[in-house]
Amino acid sequence: MRYLPLAFDLKRRPCLIVGGGSIATRKARLLNKAEARLLVVAPEITDELRQLVLGSGGEYIVGRYHADLLKQADMVVAATNDASINATVSADAQALRLPVNVVDSPKHCTFTFPSIVERGPVSIGISSGGSAPVLTRMLRAQLETLLSPGLGLVAELAGRLRGKVKAALPEAQRKDFWHWVFNGPIVGQVERGDAANAEQTLLEELSRWEDRPAPSGEVYLIGGGPGDPDLLTFRALRLMQQADVVLYDRLVSTEVLELVRRDAERIYVGKKRQFHSVPQDDINQLLVDLAKEGKKVLRLKGGDPFIFGRGGEEIDRLAEAGVPFQVVPGITAAVGCSAYSGIPLTHRDHAQSVRFITGHLKEGDLVLPWRELVTPNQTIVFYMGLTGLPTIAQELIANGMDPETPAALVEKGTTREQRVVAGTIGTLPELAKTHNVEAPALTIIGGVVTLRDKLGWYK
Incomplete structure (x- = not known):
């Protein structure tokens, strides 16, 4: 994580925008929502941007950028269509240790603007550090559909009554009380437009909360x-x-x-x-x-x-x-690792049954019904069998399994580090050594292993 998500309090604080076009206007809208005081400098400024500046109590300068303007700012945004000017603004701002954003140029930024989902005082910022803005907008759209439009009103109600709750309840009880608020009838009342009764319900519940029996674990x-x-x-x-x-x-x-x-x-x-x-x-x-x-x-x-x-x-x-x-x-590991490796445990052409076996050695021994395991058209999956793999292979072969029976080790299955080492039950112990396979690793034995080259999708 290169960029740490933070929330700035910008109310009435001066924010300098260098640029006066549509991109600068979009940034000004966000800063205006945060109640910042806007300072804008550009040779030309859109009407909307001019109105945003005046509405914020700020000022605009029709002219060219110069470094002295930074003395008035707590935050800087460079949004011109001239890359050299943007780079100069960034260098000047960083020299003064001012947070600076250069639109569409992450290398010149010390902060980025996230895609924002807003519900009153609740805001969720989604950032890719400037590397994938389209993706962040897609995620924002998904979150917009999940969160109730009334969520902000519930947060505002909680904010108004937070002091009363803090005064009425010890810290140990406050968490459970707020959990009840955000998961109980209060939310429904607010979303139906009945905020007054929601507040009354909350206060009534607060008055008797301490008399509740202690919550059980x-x-x-x-x-x-x-x-x-x-x-x-x-x-x-x-x-x-x-x-x-x-x-x-x-x-x-x-x-x-x-x-x-x-x-x-x-x-x-x-x-x-x-x-x-x-x-x-x-x-x-x-x-x-x-x-x-x-x-x-x-x-x-x-x-x-x-x-x-x-x-x-x-x-x-x-x-x-x-x-x-x-x-x-x-x-379970057998299901996840086999699926991610392209090994269907019970493909009808290869196996009509599957057995999960613990391969954990106890006091150096591995006592299993070996002869029962050597059954045609069956898949065997060994958990925790890496240490005992030589014993497993030796016993299966000694009890009648063909040494050429396909077998595979799945190391760190379903993770980014997943690795599959495939061979036969006769060769697998040596392959495990050659490839330095480490735990956690799952052993899969049976004809289904031959399907991984055709069906494997997770590379």
């Missing part, structure tokens, strides 16, 4: 999928934004973790091969303890919580302790 057990944040469910995203604290493991991607509420406490409880930073029993008890403190606890797991994720053990402990919980399924 809850645990959200959520599958974060194999890595790509686009694979999360809507429900998962909603609960991730409500959590007070998140316990997450090593298989949760950075991109998925970024979608958790920013002020939530984060506790890493990940496990690496042959190393557990927090024992499972301690994780189970920590979920109970945090929930009994009245917190909304997010247990975020890679893949699906119930596919080799030990989620069943966690909810068993929660149920035993009487802690309420919700479970949100996630796309």
Whole structure:
């Protein structure tokens, strides 16, 4: 992120615009909405721009730019059709450490104008740092359709009553109160044009809020999928934004973790091969303890919580302790990684069944029903099988599997770092060494692997 999104308070502050045409006028409209005092210099100025300047209490100069004008400004916009003048304005402004924007020239900018979605005091800025303005406008259009036109009125109501709420409730209760306001009947009343009754409803609820019983805690057990944040469910995203604290493991991607509420406490409880930073029993008890403190606890797991994720053990402990919980399924690694690799697990010409197997070595041994696994027209997927891959290959071949059976390793599946190493069950252990395959990696064995060159779409 090269440009940090910030919100400037420009009310009555002088902003210099160099340029008087249509582009300068568009920038002036935005600055005028922010109640800035406009200063404009240009050989020619549009009528609309002139009116915007006068309405802001500013002034315009019909003439050429000179550096002395910067002494009057807190912010500068260069919007002429002369690249050399724009570059000069940028250099002069930066020499004085003034924030400067040069239209359509990101290299000369110290700030950029985002595409803005506005609902009263609520504003959302979407920026690409000047690299893809058409994309930001498209995203703005999508957000415009999602946000209620009455959202600004709700924000204004909250702003008017914020002081009363702060005086009436301790900090620990205020968050829950505002959460109720923005998710309850208040919004509907305001959007129906009944702001007076909405305010009365809010004040009545405020007067009795402290008498409410303390909110009970809850645990959200959520599958974060194999890595790509686009694979999360809507429900998962909603609960991730409500959590007070998140316990997450090593298989949760950075991109998925970024979608958790920013002020939530984060506790890493990940496990690496042959190393557990927090024992499972301690994780189970920590979920109970945090929930009994009245917190909304997010247990975020890679893949699906119930596919080799030990989620069943966690909810068993929660149920035993009487802690309420919700479970949100996630796309398990086998489904996500195979799809992103162009390997359909049950293509009818190659497999009529699929088996998910844990390849995790316990005390150096991997005890599995090997003969049952050597079945025609079946796909086998091994989770956590990278360390035990030589044993897996040896046992399958010893129990009758053809060494030429197609097999593949999918490393860091569904992420930008995804890599597929394909061969046969006989060659795969050596290929893993040659290509330095690292965990997390999934092993897929069966005829469906031969389809990846034809069907693979994620490169």
